[in-house]
Amino acid sequence: MIEAIDIHKSFDDKEVLKGISTKFEKGKTNLIIGQSGSGKTVLLKSLVGLHDITSGDIRYDDNSFLSMDNASKKRLRQDIGMLFQGSALFDSLTVEENVRFPLDMFTDWNLEKKRERANFCINRVKLENANHKFPSEISGGMQKRVAIARAIALNPKYLFCDEPNSGLDPRTSIVIDELIHEITKEFDMTTIVNTHDMNSVMGIGENIIFIYEGRKLWEGTKDDIFHVQNKELEDFIFASKLFKKIKENNG
Amino acid sequence: MRMFYHLGRYAIFLKKVFGKPEKHSVFVKQIVREIDKLGIDSLGIVMIISAFMGAVITLQTAYNIDLPIIPKYTVGLAARDSILLEFSSTIVGLILAGKVGSNIASEIGTMRVTEQIDALEIMGINPAGYLILPKVVAFVFIIPALTVISMGVGITGGYLAGSLTGEVPGPDYIYGIQFAFQPFYIVYALIKSVVFAFIIATISAYWGYHVQGGALEVGKASTKAVVASSVQILLFNLILTQLLLA
Numbered sequence: 372m373i374e375a376i377d378i379h380k381s382f383d384d385k386e387v388l389k390g391i392s393t394k395f396e397k398g399k400t401n402l403i404i405g406q407s408g409s410g411k412t413v414l415l416k417s418l419v420g421l422h423d424i425t426s427g428d429i430r431y432d433d434n435s436f437l438s439m440d441n442a443s444k445k446r447l448r449q450d451i452g453m454l455f456q457g458s459a460l461f462d463s464l465t466v467e468e469n470v471r472f473p474l475d476m477f478t479d480w481n482l483e484k485k486r487e488r489a490n491f492c493i494n495r496v497k498l499e500n501a502n503h504k505f506p507s508e509i510s511g512g513m514q515k516r517v518a519i520a521r522a523i524a525l526n527p528k529y530l531f532c533d534e535p536n537s538g539l540d541p542r543t544s545i546v547i548d549e550l551i552h553e554i555t556k557e558f559d560m561t562t563i564v565n566t567h568d569m570n571s572v573m574g575i576g577e578n579i580i581f582i583y584e585g586r587k588l589w590e591g592t593k594d595d596i597f598h599v600q601n602k603e604l605e606d607f608i609f610a611s612k613l614f615k616k617i618k619e620n621n622g
Numbered sequence: 623m624r625m626f627y628h629l630g631r632y633a634i635f636l637k638k639v640f641g642k643p644e645k646h647s648v649f650v651k652q653i654v655r656e657i658d659k660l661g662i663d664s665l666g667i668v669m670i671i672s673a674f675m676g677a678v679i680t681l682q683t684a685y686n687i688d689l690p691i692i693p694k695y696t697v698g699l700a701a702r703d704s705i706l707l708e709f710s711s712t713i714v715g716l717i718l719a720g721k722v723g724s725n726i727a728s729e730i731g732t733m734r735v736t737e738q739i740d741a742l743e744i745m746g747i748n749p750a751g752y753l754i755l756p757k758v759v760a761f762v763f764i765i766p767a768l769t770v771i772s773m774g775v776g777i778t779g780g781y782l783a784g785s786l787t788g789e790v791p792g793p794d795y796i797y798g799i800q801f802a803f804q805p806f807y808i809v810y811a812l813i814k815s816v817v818f819a820f821i822i823a824t825i826s827a828y829w830g831y832h833v834q835g836g837a838l839e840v841g842k843a844s845t846k847a848v849v850a851s852s853v854q855i856l857l858f859n860l861i862l863t864q865l866l867l868a
């Protein structure tokens with residue numbers, strides 16, 4: 372479980388996160404939803420320590436992140452897998468080398484064992500015949516899969532995904548969403564996914580928080596989300612014509 | 623004010639770069655790769671420029687001291703000293719600031735804007751140390767070789783230009799380049815080139831590492847890297863000359 376306690380984050384004098392508290396549960400896909408610019412990426416990066424927060428605290432299974440020394444932070448990092456908005460694969464390494472990278476850096480395994488683990492992860496995300504290709508030679512959807520494989524290589528306890536289906540077509544998006552969801556269950560991880568895609572919300576939203584201009588306006592599950600009386604959230608959901616239609620048909 | 627801001631941030635950046643490397647075996651492998659990328663790949667341009675500059679220096683000197691009382695071998699001597707003192711370190715340094723500096727800044731900058739640096743950081747790796755230290759070490763290590771090669775090629779270029787045009791007969795030139803030779807000039811050039819390599823690698827990496835934005839900003843950072851390292855090369859050329867030769 373990861374807990375955010377009254378997180379504030381400012382850049383210079385611009386306050387982007389204005390006091391966010393919530394709990395992200397273990398074994399679930401926790402979604403952070405909100406419009407572009409609402410602060411989702413900043414929140415995610417603050418949770419993992421890529422941004423230093425201005426005030427508040429972050430707890431990983433009851434250990435305060437801010438009061439950890441560097442060695443503990445480093446140990447924690449190896450329990451974190453992260454999927455970035457643009458995949459962030461290393462351009463100069465092949466698919467297999469990308470997935471093997473965390474193993475190369477943090478294990479003393481021999482090459483054979485590392486390759487075995489890398490291939491396990493690559494197969495797990497259902498990638499075929501791409502081991503020796505470079506990131507620039509594969510499609511966006513495949514890059515996301517590689518990024519997932521790399522993120523799970525060290526068997527992390529926590530998985531962070533920043534818009535895992537940005538730039539993908541709707542069908543591939545669903546496949547990637549489901550993959551993240553399955554992996555979360557399979558390895559019992561605490562997964563946090565940023566998205567502004569309502570399809571993801573309806574597909575895998577077990578625990579959802581809605582961020583609006585740096586504040587948490589709502590928290591709940593995909594089953595309650597349509598019954599909420601909140602103007603900002605409704606505007607967000609029904610920006611999609613499809614969902615508007617569904618709502619009208621349901622009366 | 624901006625200058626102090628950058629100076630401070632550069633100092634903090636250097637501290638990160640020189641942090642303890644993650645894993646020895648990985649570090650060594652990276653250095654070998656960087657020597658190939660930064661050093662061997664620069665060999666071509668260094669040789670071409672040195673050959674032509676050596677030739678031009680020789681011919682210009684020959685045309686300028688066209689007095690019968692001055693012996694022809696002085697041309698060899700003058701060409702040698704220009705090449706050793708200034709050309710193979712400073713001019714080659716400026717050329718490499720363009721080639722290697724923009725290469726480093728754009729590579730690191732691209733990794734920054736595509737979040738590859740964040741990806742390293744999230745794994746618990748010190749990105750500055752992991753990505754940049756091998757470049758600095760490799761470049762500082764390889765540049766003396768480039769400098770010596772540049773000297774050899776430059777002097778040979780002068781010889782060929784002098785004898786092919788008939789302006790400076792071969793034997794005179796050979797005599798000239800040995801006349802009153804000061805081995806310290808080579809040491810001086812090597813010291814300068816090592817300092818320049820450090821300047822190019824760290825300043826360019828600094829600009830790349832701190833890019834914010836997208837591809838456009840990477841381009842700008844790359845330009846800044848070349849300009850800033852060139853200016854520092856000129857400044858340190860002055861300082862080192864004062865320290866070493868005065």
Ligand SMILES: Nc1ncnc2c1ncn2[C@@H]1O[C@H](COP(=O)(O)OP(=O)(O)OP(=O)(O)O)[C@@H](O)[C@H]1O
Binds near residue numbers: 387406
């Ligand atoms: N490094 C930074 N420095 C200054 N401001 C920043 C920085 N990073 C983000 N911001 C600002 O914080 C706000 C929130 O940005 P953020 O990237 O978190 O949005 P987002 O919800 O992830 O949007 P998107 O869906 O488009 O990815 C934006 O107004 C952005 O300009």
Ligand SMILES: [Mg+2]
Binds near residue numbers: 413
């Ligand atoms: Mg974002």
